[in-house]
Amino acid sequence: MDLSLKGIYNKLYGFFGPQRWWPADSAFEVMIGAILTQNTSWANVEKAIANLKKNKLLEASRLYGLSDARLALLIRSAGYYNVKTKRLKSFLEFFIKDYKASHKKMAQADTMALREKLLSVKGIGPETADSILLYALGKPVFVVDAYTKRIFARHKIINDAGDYGSVQRIFMKNLPKDAGLFNEYHALLVRLGKEYCSKNNPKCTSCPLS
DNA sequence: CACCAGGCAAGTA
């Protein structure tokens, strides 16, 4: 049995097939979605994004120009709407002032330097920063989330389901630095977490990794 | 009714 990280990936890919992440039509939509989905179900985020699209507001300067009250109302379905309104605004200010609202300009920056800059934006923590780097900009950074920690802790593949950085390093030191692989791997872990390794199913019944 | 969902910042010891 192959318990290597690549072996687990191969097994998941064979079971689920390609996931084609991130579910979004543009890099900007990925960045906004990454903030909106913090500790929130994706279904609720989809409604908020659809709301923005319907009003033709999924664009940096237009979003930034909205009043906090108006923006909060538009993203209401994603929960924590007051907090997320401030987080979206702080990110948009950074994105507009430092990169002229261009994800292409942003992608030219050195990956680790950009990561530090993203982390300095209020409301962007490690998972949100890495989601933007990987899924919006195509940088080879592994995204760790609640599913990742739960799956690997539950299956005892990593003994220390510790802090974000230590889990991330395990992946990045044991896999080729390939954005396509990191993209698909994390997407597959989310799929597995939702369907087989959820809190509702603590024994991972019929889990493809078992 | 309770619990959960693709976190983060701020406060406390």
Added chain:
DNA sequence: TACTTGCATGGT
């Protein structure tokens, strides 16, 4: 450094 708490909707 290592906890704890507030934030909030919508589905199961």
